[in-house]
Amino acid sequence: MFITWLGQSCFKIQSRDVQVITDPVSKKSGLKQPRFANIDIVTISNPEYNPGKLKTDALIIDGPGEYEAKQVYVKGIAIEHENGNSPITVYWIEMEGVSMGHLGSLNGALTDQQLESLEGLDVLFIPVGDNGVLDAKKASEVISQIEPRIVIPMHYKISGLTEKRDTIDNFKKAMGVNGIEKLEDRLTIKKKELPQDDMQVTILQPQ
Numbered sequence: 001m002f003i004t005w006l007g008q009s010c011f012k013i014q015s016r017d018v019q020v021i022t023d024p025v026s027k028k029s030g031l032k033q034p035r036f037a038n039i040d041i042v043t044i045s046n047p048e049y050n051p052g053k054l055k056t057d058a059l060i061i062d063g064p065g066e067y068e069a070k071q072v073y074v075k076g077i078a079i080e081h082e083n084g085n086s087p088i089t090v091y092w093i094e095m096e097g098v099s100m101g102h103l104g105s106l107n108g109a110l111t112d113q114q115l116e117s118l119e120g121l122d123v124l125f126i127p128v129g130d131n132g133v134l135d136a137k138k139a140s141e142v143i144s145q146i147e148p149r150i151v152i153p154m155h156y157k158i159s160g161l162t163e164k165r166d167t168i169d170n171f172k173k174a175m176g177v178n179g180i181e182k183l184e185d186r187l188t189i190k191k192k193e194l195p196q197d198d199m200q201v202t203i204l205q206p207q
Contacts, residue, residue: 001096003123003187005204007031007161009045009104009154011125015096018070021058022091022102022125031160031206040070045104046088063089071095077117081107090118097191098122101148105133105155115145122194124148127155129165136170143175143199150200151175152187158206168203177201 004012009023012034020041025031036042036056044062059069064076075092091102100123107127110118124146127133133155134142143151157165171177185205 001098001189003152003189003204004185004207005152005154006034007158007206008163009102009125009127010034011102011152011154013093013095013100018072018095020072020093020095022093023104029162031158041072041074043074043076043089043091043093043102045090045102047086048105061091075117077114079104079106079110079114081105090114092118092121098189098194101125101146103127103134103142106142107133109138110142110145118146121146121148122191123150123152123189125152125154128153128168128171129156130170131164131166133165136166136174139171140174148199149194149196150187150189150202152202152204172203175201 002014006025008025008029010025011022013020019039021034021039022043023045024034039056039058042058042060061067061074064078067074073094076089079088079090081088088104090104093100099121101118101121102125105127126139128136128139153171157167184202187202
């Protein structure tokens, strides 16, 4: 399985037979929009991130519930925004035996029930850039509660982004990332090769 970051909370998750896109970026973000050719599933965590009528035949998942398509299991969990905005949906996505949690634009603590729904995650996509999403300190606290094997930060300042976000440096300091940091264009994941002892923080280059 390959994971590529396209900026904000948009990732392409690709296995041999299936391609998933999370939170497609919009034109107003200043970032390049993903191509939807051969995409099988699209998840949308926040109505604000829906770029309108997507020209795709993919299964679009934009709310709570359980879904399954092409041997991919998706569970959507409703989360209330701390600032009173519309609720968001965070996702548990399971492909090739690897469980991934996508926290969208989460900006506050998770309840015990929500944490229980995310227990046992292998990979966690988590916002870290503040200004409407978790800041570095809160993100590190959520990570310590969930205890995934791999952490992939998102929603931080990158070239071209029009939204205000903190840089990745604050998150690196909060996590004490030394030696375990990986900077990659694309992350390759195999269930049997997941880290067993130390948690891995992978910082992806936007593509």
